[in-house]
Amino acid sequence: MAGITKRSEDYSRWYQDVIQAAELAENSPVRGCMVIRPNGYAIWENIQRTLDDKFKELGHVNAYFPLLIPKSFLAREAEHVEGFAKECAIVTHHRLKQTTVDGKTTVIPDPDSKLEEEYIIRPTSETVIWDQYRKWIQSYRDLPILINQWANVMRWEMRTRMFLRTTEFLWQEGHTAHATAAEGRAETLQMLEVYRWFAEEVLAMPVIPGTKTANERFAGAVETFSIEAMMQDRKALQAATSHDLGQNFAKAFDVTYQDAEGKVEYVWATSWGMSTRIMGALIMTHSDDDGLVLPPRIAHTKAVIVPIWKNDEEKAAVCEAADKLAADLRPAVGRVHVDKRDKMRPGWKYAEWERKGVPVRLELGPRDLAGSQVMMAARHDRAKNAVPFAELAEALPAELERIQADLYAAAVKRREEATFKIDSWDDFTALYEGDGGFAHCHWCGDGDCEQAIQDKTRVTIRNIPFERDETPGACVHCGKPSKGRVVFAQAY
C-alpha cells in the first residue's frame, strides 16, 4: 500500500501522497494535465450537483460555448489579452500528414491545412460569450441574462500541481448581463456569497470574503472579489472569485440595449467561477497523515459497512444483515457501501477506507449481530462506539453532522491560531521567515508598495475583507496612512 509522508516531514509530498492513496487523480502523458479517477470525479460531481442546484435556485440556466476561440476575439479587450496572452494554447492546423523521418513513420501537421485565423483553446470564455450576447441583447426586456457553463479550460502554466494548478482544469463560469451597474454589482456579490456558503457549509472550509486589490484583479474586471481559505501549512488559497466586469466587455464586443426611455446603453457584466482547484483546497483543509478526510456533505460515500466473518455461514448471515442495514440507512443518509470483498481481512479494509476518506465506518461481525448492534467509527477522530440497530437510523445522521461540525470548527481553530494583527515591518518579516499565516495589517493602498512587499517576502494581499478593522493606521511597509487592515499571506 502507498505509504503517506507525514505533513510535518514534507507537506507538499504529503499532499501528493494523499491524492495517490485515495485514488483521486494521477498524472497523465500530457504535461501538466491530470487524470481524475472515479474517486476524485465523484467528489467533483457532488460539487457540481450542489452548486448547480444553487445557481438554478437563483435563476441561472446552463449553456455551452465552444472550446476554441478565434484569435482576434482575445485581442478585443486590452487588459484581458495582457492577462492571458502568455498562457494560451493555439490551434494552427486541422489535419495531420504521415511522413517518414529517419526511417520512422510519424505524423506532422499538414502544411496545406494551416488555418487562416488560428484558434485559441479557451483560458476563460468571456470573449466568445460576449460576442454571442451581442446577438441576443437589444432591449432592456432581454435582460438580465443569467448563464452558467460547466466546461474545461486551458492555461499553459509553467509549473503545475495536482488540482491546484493544472494546464487543463474543469470549472463552472457564470456570465451575466444586466441593465444597470447596481444590478451587476449585486449579482457579483450574490455569487460570492454562494461560494462562501458552499465553502463553509458544504466543504466545512472557513473563508474570508473580500475585495481583491487592483494588482490582483481579473484581467478586464472593474472589481474582483474572492473567498480566501487557509490550508494546514498556513498558506492561503483563493477558493473562488466573482468579478464585476462593468461595461468593459460590452464595450469591447459592442453589446448595447435600449432602455424603457429609448436610450441606448452598454450592458453591465459579471463573471464568476469555481474550479477543480477547490478539490485541492478540500484535501489540504481536512486530511491527515492517514489520508483523505472528507466532510460528510461532500463525501460521495457517507458510510461503509465492513462485515466480519470466519466462515461461510457467518458470512451469509452478516452480509444479509449488512445489506439490510444499508438499505434502511440510504434514504436518510445517501450512499452507504457494503464492503463484502473476500480475500481481504477487516483490518485491511479499515485502513483502505480511512485512506479514502469515508466519514463513517460501521463494523458488523457475528458478535454484533448477536447483540443487534454495530460498531460505528468516525474517520476524523477515530471515535468508536456500539450502536443498537434500532438507534442507527438516528445515530448515523447525527454522527455525520457531528463530523461536519467538528471539521469546520477544527479548520476555524487552525486559522485563528495562525492569524495575527501585525503593525511593524520587523514583525511582518519575522512571521514569514517563521511559520507564516494570515497577517491583518495596515496598507497604504498603493500598488507599487504592495508589489514591493511581494518582491521582498513573496507575501501578497489576499484580499480586503468585507469585515475588517477600519481603525486608521500606518502602512506596515511604508508607514503612509491606511484606512484599515487587509489580509496578507503566502499563497498557492
Added chain:
RNA sequence: CGGGGCGUAGCGCAGCCCGGUUAGCGCGCCUGCUUCGGGAGCAGGAGGUCGGGAGUUCAAAUCUCCCCGCCCCGACCA
C-alpha cells in the same frame, strides 16, 4: 528559461563508482491451502527492448557523447 536530481517489472528501489554467467529485492498481481474483530501465513507462479540512439570493448544496466521525458527549487501564474 536558469540551478539541482532522477529514468532498471504495475509501484517503490538496489546494482553503475571498479564492465564479466540466466539483472535482483520489497510491495502489488495470479493459483492453492490455512486464515479473517486493526494493514494475515505458507507454498507455487507470471511479469524486464535496464528511457531512446550512437560510440568504446571480446563483452555495456554499468564507460563516453547526443537526444527525450519526469521531479524539485527559482522566474511565471489562479
